[in-house]
Amino acid sequence: MSDHDIDPTSPRMAPKPEVTKIDGRELKPSTLMMGYGYDPVLSEGSLKPPIFLTSTFAFPSAADGKRHFEGITGKRPGGADGLVYSRFNAPNQEILEDRLSVWDGAEDALSFSSGMTAICVLMLAYASQNDVIVHSGPLYAASEGFVAKVLAKFGVTYVDFPAGATREEIDAVIEKAQAQADEQGGKVCMVYLESPGNPTNALVDIEAVRASVDAAQLDCPIAIDNTFLGPLWQRPLDQGADIVVYSLTKYVGGHSDLVAGSIAGAKKWMDPVRMLRNTMGGICDPNTAWMLMRSLETVELRMNRAGENAAKVCDFLARHPKVEGLGYLGMIKDARQQDIYDRHCKGAGSTFSLLLKGGEAECFRFLDSLKIAKLAVSLGGTETLASHPASMTHLSVAEGRRAELGISDNLVRISIGIEDADDLIADFTQALEAV
Numbered sequence: 001m002s003d004h005d006i007d008p009t010s011p012r013m014a015p016k017p018e019v020t021k022i023d024g025r026e027l028k029p030s031t032l033m034m035g036y037g038y039d040p041v042l043s044e045g046s047l048k049p050p051i052f053l054t055s056t057f058a059f060p061s062a063a064d065g066k067r068h069f070e071g072i073t074g075k076r077p078g079g080a081d082g083l084v085y086s087r088f089n090a091p092n093q094e095i096l097e098d099r100l101s102v103w104d105g106a107e108d109a110l111s112f113s114s115g116m117t118a119i120c121v122l123m124l125a126y127a128s129q130n131d132v133i134v135h136s137g138p139l140y141a142a143s144e145g146f147v148a149k150v151l152a153k154f155g156v157t158y159v160d161f162p163a164g165a166t167r168e169e170i171d172a173v174i175e176k177a178q179a180q181a182d183e184q185g186g187k188v189c190m191v192y193l194e195s196p197g198n199p200t201n202a203l204v205d206i207e208a209v210r211a212s213v214d215a216a217q218l219d220c221p222i223a224i225d226n227t228f229l230g231p232l233w234q235r236p237l238d239q240g241a242d243i244v245v246y247s248l249t250k251y252v253g254g255h256s257d258l259v260a261g262s263i264a265g266a267k268k269w270m271d272p273v274r275m276l277r278n279t280m281g282g283i284c285d286p287n288t289a290w291m292l293m294r295s296l297e298t299v300e301l302r303m304n305r306a307g308e309n310a311a312k313v314c315d316f317l318a319r320h321p322k323v324e325g326l327g328y329l330g331m332i333k334d335a336r337q338q339d340i341y342d343r344h345c346k347g348a349g350s351t352f353s354l355l356l357k358g359g360e361a362e363c364f365r366f367l368d369s370l371k372i373a374k375l376a377v378s379l380g381g382t383e384t385l386a387s388h389p390a391s392m393t394h395l396s397v398a399e400g401r402r403a404e405l406g407i408s409d410n411l412v413r414i415s416i417g418i419e420d421a422d423d424l425i426a427d428f429t430q431a432l433e434a435v
């Protein structure tokens with residue numbers, strides 16, 4: 001008998017029950033990230049989950065195979081109760097999805113190969129021909145484009161409202177969307193939010209949207225892209241959203257070394273999306289899922305540090321004579337926005353806009369002079385990044401619309417990392433001198 005031939009009935013081999021509470025105390029996500037959803041006993045005692053590089057899974061018996069497929073195809077409610085094929089799911093992705101659910105207090109989660117895959121599959125799962133999507137504005141440019149250009153090919157239209165809209169304004173938008181849906185012979189199929197908006201950090205009142213949707217008795221999910229503040233600084237399911245959406249590429253991945261996405265929410269909202277993901281593919285790969293599990297172990301540490309750094313840097317920038325203003329959630333000037341922040345957010349984040357006195361030339365001199373901060377789009381990584389939205393991420397947005405969204409030529413977007421805060425301040429000091 002080799003070391004491997006352990007009696008499978010011995011307690012050593014039995015998977016341990018999941019511990020999420022001790023003496024009535026709910027364990028925090030930061031604790032659960034080290035072990036939740038994974039039992040070393042099932043993987044040769046390996047403390048960390050191995051990367052399961054397999055396309056398919058062996059069934060214990062033909063009857064098991066049949067039962068699994070009944071679950072996958074929806075012939076039997078409840079979904080798959082075992083692993084079948086890696087386009088549907090696999091161990092690393094399942095553990096990752098369990099851990100992502102923990103952060104948002106969600107029943108279920110699904111992982112995807114990118115944030116945009118998550119968003120596109122989500123919208124396709126809910127939109128039928130001639131339906132209407134209500135969305136806040138601005139959205140991430142590719143999300144806005146998917147609604148306005150791709151879904152439009154199937155007769156899906158949209159009605160949008162500015163982030164910061166009041167309950168009354170949202171009521172009016174939903175009424176308009178319902179009329180538009182009636183006219184088209186469809187329904188309002190989704191309310192899709194993004195908060196805070198990029199790059200201005202305008203917040204959406206999720207509680208007001210929930211109240212509006214309920215008052216109109218709309219039978220559709222409220223989804224929200226929580227990439228900028230999640231999972232630490234905003235938990236939109238607590239404010240009444242049904243589905244939370246992430247580009248895991250940003251804070252969750254956190255090291256600017258992977259691309260992935262996810263959605264989370266009640267199982268009833270996840271099921272139609274899971275079915276479409278099973279058909280289309282787009283699930284995150286095992287290697288990336290493993291990297292994301294590693295990232296989740298430090299996400300709270302990283303986000304806390306980045307948030308503290310951003311507060312120190314903004315405190316410096318706000319008082320600098322070459323700075324015209326800051327779009328930082330820790331320094332909101334508008335009472336309505338501050339009220340939304342107080343009700344929705346647990347932290348101000350580390351991504352903000354810096355308005356310099358001047359225009360594009362001044363911004364470019366500033367960006368080209370930075371020595372620590374890297375000149376790149378994206379956000380939420382360990383390193384500080386800076387970019388110029390008007391000439392980069394939002395270049396394709398029409399000039400009028402850009403002005404409407406507050407994306408001016410003197411706006412620099414900054415995502416603060418986890419470097420030493422005083423080193424960052426030294427870098428910004430010398431770059432501002434060069435302006």
Ligand SMILES: *Cc1c(COP(=O)(O)O)cnc(C)c1O
Pocket residue numbers: 114115116117140194198225227228246247248249250259260261
């Ligand atoms: C980056 C980003 C996305 C897209 O995610 P990818 O992982 O790049 O596909 C969607 N929404 C927001 C707010 C983002 O910042």
